[in-house]
Amino acid sequence: MTVTDSPTTAPFRPLGSPRVLAGISAGRALTWAEHRAIHGTPALRARAWLTDAARAVNLLGRGGASFPVVVKIEAMPLGGPMTVLVNGSEGEPASYKDRALMTVAPHLVIDGALVMAHALCASGVTIAVHDHLAHAALTRALAERPDAGTVVLAHTRTGFVAGEIRAVVTGLNTGLARPGGRRELPHDHGLAGRPSFASNVETFAQIAVLARLGPAGYASTGSRDEPGTSLVTLVGDVVQPGVLEVANGTPLADLLPGRPDAPVLVGGFHGTWVRSTAGLTIDRAALRASGSPLGAGVIARPLAGTCVLAEVAAVSHWLADQSAGQCGPCFFGLPALADDVRAFAAGRGSDAQLLRRAGQVRGRGACAHPDGAAQFMTSAIGALADDIAVHRAHGSCGRPPSSIFPLPRRTS
Structure with a gap:
């Protein structure tokens, strides 16, 4: 897991004519x-x-x-x-x-x-x-x-x-x-x-x-439904990681050439894992309708030959640790969900239990954190079904853990 104190050192570039x-x-x-x-x-x-x-x-x-x-x-x-x-x-x-x-x-x-x-x-x-x-x-x-x-x-x-x-x-x-x-x-x-x-x-x-x-x-650039441009953060197996300005309506496949069946996270740590970006574009309404909102503007693809489940489990526990501690479904529910994800990485885990617990935290917090964290975890289990099957059969996939996401150092 990459630890970074100052992510603003990443490169910035436009795809096409820049505005912001x-x-x-x-x-x-x-x-x-x-x-x-x-x-x-x-x-x-x-x-x-x-x-x-x-x-x-x-x-x-x-x-x-x-x-x-x-x-x-x-x-x-x-x-x-x-x-x-x-x-x-x-x-x-x-x-x-x-x-x-x-x-x-x-x-x-x-x-x-x-x-x-x-x-x-x-x-x-x-x-x-x-x-x-x-x-x-x-x-x-x-x-x-x-x-x-x-x-x-x-x-x-x-x-x-x-x-x-x-x-x-x-x-x-x-x-x-x-x-x-x-x-x-x-x-x-x-x-x-x-x-x-x-x-x-x-x-x-x-x-x-x-x-x-x-x-x-x-409106001279962008799509008819959403004119203009957007900034996205590209992470992992991309042509060039960093902040990219793109015209709205740009296909996600243009940002992620090759490996059409690789898992991709759309939206960041409150985002959605998808198995294919076919038909998806940088269009907020269209992405939300597809079930994968753009959220924080993160588009991330893990590196080939790595264990994505291991990193999903690490991020899930970090998300659980971010609770403000004022709502029971978040304070107690997210750690339980994160444990469920860790069980999948260890070759165990129950889809039914994960989904039941996710249903118990969604919509019950004072903010959107429990909803977003549950979405990150449950969508990963759906998009990584093939990986989960390998872990269940062998206890692990034998690949090195994915390490594309920066997590801040703990201060306490």
């Missing part, structure tokens, strides 16, 4: 002058304009839920104090697209936040971030800009569940980064109790691009 990665080379952050030469100054828009534009291009959030941006805008009040919150607390170990974006294109993220703050007449912008490289890049970027007087950086806890938006809000308000419940949403109760427009880093970068290009320009 425009001008990026060698992983160096663009200066304010370089950024303006490429993107100009922020294209500030009225609320009605931004609402109509987000609807016209079906702009979806680039976080795990892929929530429509227009719905978030319309949920914000039409007056009174409110804030904008940029969630840069990327807790998904296999994903580093947001940390990469903050590190190499911090000005574009700030642009998007200022565009939204102007449209909503918000009093200020808070960027929540824990990664030290991203924090340093944003600090330098804010110092360069003449228009960043209302933007503040806030340190957040490192952690998988602690990076969920409701946990971020609770952490900034109280110091305890735990989800406040599925019904407690930032547009109702955000920073300091005020309504907050909250989304992840890439969403704000896309908002900046939309405001500059307009709906027609934004």
